[in-house]
Amino acid sequence: MKFATKLTFFSLSIILIVAFAVSYAVYSTNTKIIEKQIKENFENLALHTMDKIDRMLFERYADIKILASDPIISSKDSTPASITKRLVEFRNNYKTYASLSFFDLNRIRISDTAGMHLGKQHQVVQWTIDSIDNGIVSAARDIRFAEELKKRVIYFSAPVRDDSGEAFGAVVARMEVSKLFDITREAIAHFKEKNLEVDLYDKNGLLLYSNHNRKGILKDNITNQENLEFGLEDKLGTLKDSKPGEDEIMFMVYVREEGFLDFQGNNWILTFHIPGKIVFSPLGKLRNKIITILAPIVIFSILMAFVFARSFSKPIQRLSEAAEKIGRGEMDVNIEDKSKDELGQLAYAFNQMSKDLRRSRNEFMAVIEGSTDAIFVKDIKGRYLMINSSGADMIGKPAKEIIGKDDMEVFPLEFAMTVMSHDREVVEKEESITYEEEVTVEGRKFHFLSTKGVYHDSNGKLLGIYGVARDVSELKKKAEELKKNNAELESFNNLAVGREIKMIDLKREVNELLEKLGQEKKYVIHKP
Numbered sequence: 001m002k003f004a005t006k007l008t009f010f011s012l013s014i015i016l017i018v019a020f021a022v023s024y025a026v027y028s029t030n031t032k033i034i035e036k037q038i039k040e041n042f043e044n045l046a047l048h049t050m051d052k053i054d055r056m057l058f059e060r061y062a063d064i065k066i067l068a069s070d071p072i073i074s075s076k077d078s079t080p081a082s083i084t085k086r087l088v089e090f091r092n093n094y095k096t097y098a099s100l101s102f103f104d105l106n107r108i109r110i111s112d113t114a115g116m117h118l119g120k121q122h123q124v125v126q127w128t129i130d131s132i133d134n135g136i137v138s139a140a141r142d143i144r145f146a147e148e149l150k151k152r153v154i155y156f157s158a159p160v161r162d163d164s165g166e167a168f169g170a171v172v173a174r175m176e177v178s179k180l181f182d183i184t185r186e187a188i189a190h191f192k193e194k195n196l197e198v199d200l201y202d203k204n205g206l207l208l209y210s211n212h213n214r215k216g217i218l219k220d221n222i223t224n225q226e227n228l229e230f231g232l233e234d235k236l237g238t239l240k241d242s243k244p245g246e247d248e249i250m251f252m253v254y255v256r257e258e259g260f261l262d263f264q265g266n267n268w269i270l271t272f273h274i275p276g277k278i279v280f281s282p283l284g285k286l287r288n289k290i291i292t293i294l295a296p297i298v299i300f301s302i303l304m305a306f307v308f309a310r311s312f313s314k315p316i317q318r319l320s321e322a323a324e325k326i327g328r329g330e331m332d333v334n335i336e337d338k339s340k341d342e343l344g345q346l347a348y349a350f351n352q353m354s355k356d357l358r359r360s361r362n363e364f365m366a367v368i369e370g371s372t373d374a375i376f377v378k379d380i381k382g383r384y385l386m387i388n389s390s391g392a393d394m395i396g397k398p399a400k401e402i403i404g405k406d407d408m409e410v411f412p413l414e415f416a417m418t419v420m421s422h423d424r425e426v427v428e429k430e431e432s433i434t435y436e437e438e439v440t441v442e443g444r445k446f447h448f449l450s451t452k453g454v455y456h457d458s459n460g461k462l463l464g465i466y467g468v469a470r471d472v473s474e475l476k477k478k479a480e481e482l483k484k485n486n487a488e489l490e491s492f493n494n495l496a497v498g499r500e501i502k503m504i505d506l507k508r509e510v511n512e513l514l515e516k517l518g519q520e521k522k523y524v525i526h527k528p
Helices: 003-068 080-094 126-133 177-188 281-327 342-370 389-395 413-429 473-525
Strands: 099-104 109-112 138-146 151-161 167-176 197-201 207-210 236-242 249-256 269-275 374-379 384-387 433-441 444-456 462-471
Touching (some): 003 167, 003 177, 003 249, 003 269, 126 138, 126 151, 126 167, 167 177, 177 197, 384 389, 413 433, 413 444, 413 462, 444 473
Antiparallel strands (some): 099 109, 099 167, 197 207, 197 269, 236 249, 374 384, 374 462
16 A cells, blocks of 8 residues: 555544544533433423323312302202202313212212212222211312213312301312323423323322323323332433334433422323433434534545645655665665655655765675675575676686576586475575585586575575685695695605614614624634
8 A cells, every 4th residue: 555545544544533532522522411401391291281280180189179169059048959050150260171070978979060870878088088988179179081971080078167167068170181181282382293292190190191102091000111110209310212113212301290389289190201312312413413414524534634745755765665676686776855855854864865875785786796705695586686797707608698597597407406405495494594605607617615594584584595605625735736736745755764773773774783793703712
């Protein structure tokens, strides 16, 4: 890969990393802010909705108290007909209730706006316990399916007392559960999506109202469906979960009922189930906005990086090409760069290096060419890369006819095989070895003393063989002559030594003879 390409990729990588890091930081920071805002918005909406429910329940609570204290209703002298007439007037004025009824203390229905089940005793339920048995106001503590109305209703009841304060009956108002839809519909209206789910539960988790699960009203229990503990004292909270069997993330915002004014409430729980796509919709818009802003920046950065890399890499490319020429032995290389920056300084240093290399090469080649020994360099395949004049003279061919050829093309077959065998040994051992090599050319015998070794690149890869060979033919001849002379001299010396030994033996024999003669002479003179 070219330097310009690498530089382009490097520059782009830096730009993209920085761009994405900044984008991620912005996105992450805004994500937390948006998530917090969304959570607060939904929680505020839940609080507002529950507050409206409490206000509506408070109004019904106030209504039933007012109805219980009505002069006609609270008079023991009123007839069932007058009570019924007053109940109908009250219902028509408020237009909120499905029915209004009056019961005596035996739970017998005395009057009813619908005229149903008159004279019949009502079963014991929560509102009868509250208002008839205990004499207290019961507001939305009893929610049931009314068989006679065929509707789900919320009960509001209050004891009826005479002027002395003695309870003698109870008034009961029934309001359809569907009235809650008018309140929750306002919450849903804040969203274009129609899949915002609103549920209302009593303190035990029984589903009182739902805008999406009508069949489950007064049947389903949240404790069997949701991961929400009703024993918690938190007034408000947000849970992240998914529906059973579904992968979509759902957020559930819940708020607990706190009542309104003197209406204490019943600890109901209102929940909003919000699909993740609604919650994360602003995040998607933020992501798209970041991409919209980032895309032209990235494209512009790519163009700038490409231009910068090309302009910056041109001097580097010139340096690379010049270095390749020097590597091929072309030392007459200069780089033209008049810039004052580091690249200009690098070009100047390179030119100085080239100049020094030319001088060193000339000096080195002068030494090589001036040597009487043959100096050569081969590649790993045994082809000559360089040979000096002395080497060419020894081979008997011009250097240009030797460069690029191997030993089989330069020497006779037998000698070439010997030289190649030595080369293989040097390569295998990867150390310098000295050989005496003999060759016969046109009947004339030559002797060479060669030292060979291997050379590597900067990575340790074996590149080839270098060698120095000296023609020792004359030395060999003189050594043979000297050896011959030494042999003759040794023979002469051996002869001289033999003669000397014989002279010594002769002298000894003469001395022995003289001694013998002397003794005989002495014997003769002294003979008696």
